[in-house]
Structure formats: C-alpha cells, structure tokens
Amino acid sequence: MTTIQAAALRVKWKQQVDPPPCEHLNLELELSDSSSTGNYNCIVCGECVVHKPQ
Ligand SMILES: [Zn+2]
Numbered sequence: 001m002t003t004i005q006a007a008a009l010r011v012k013w014k015q016q017v018d019p020p021p022c023e024h025l026n027l028e029l030e031l032s033d034s035s036s037t038g039n040y041n042c043i044v045c046g047e048c049v050v051h052k053p054q
Pocket of ligand 1 (some may be wrong): 045
C-alpha cells in the first residue's frame, strides 16, 4: 500500500469509538511513488510496523 493509503487507514481506525487492539498480523510493504520505503504497514489499522531482519 502507499503511504497515503496507510495514513487514511490510520485515520479510519482511530475514528472508531473504541478501537480494538490490533496485532498487526497482515502486513504490506509500504510504497512511496512506486518504490519501497522499507517499512511495512498493517492492512487492518494502517500502523507502520518496522520490519526487523533476523
Ligand atoms: Zn494493525
């Protein structure tokens, strides 16, 4: 997803009356101008989850 999509998701998520905790189980690589930012965003809540290489 793009950084814009992630930001929109985060806004939408926080608009909930009582946002449930999200475990960020489904991640998608964040894209900026069709190139990767190296970050991953949760597709449910839009939160940025930094991918830590092992
Ligand atoms: Zn999440």
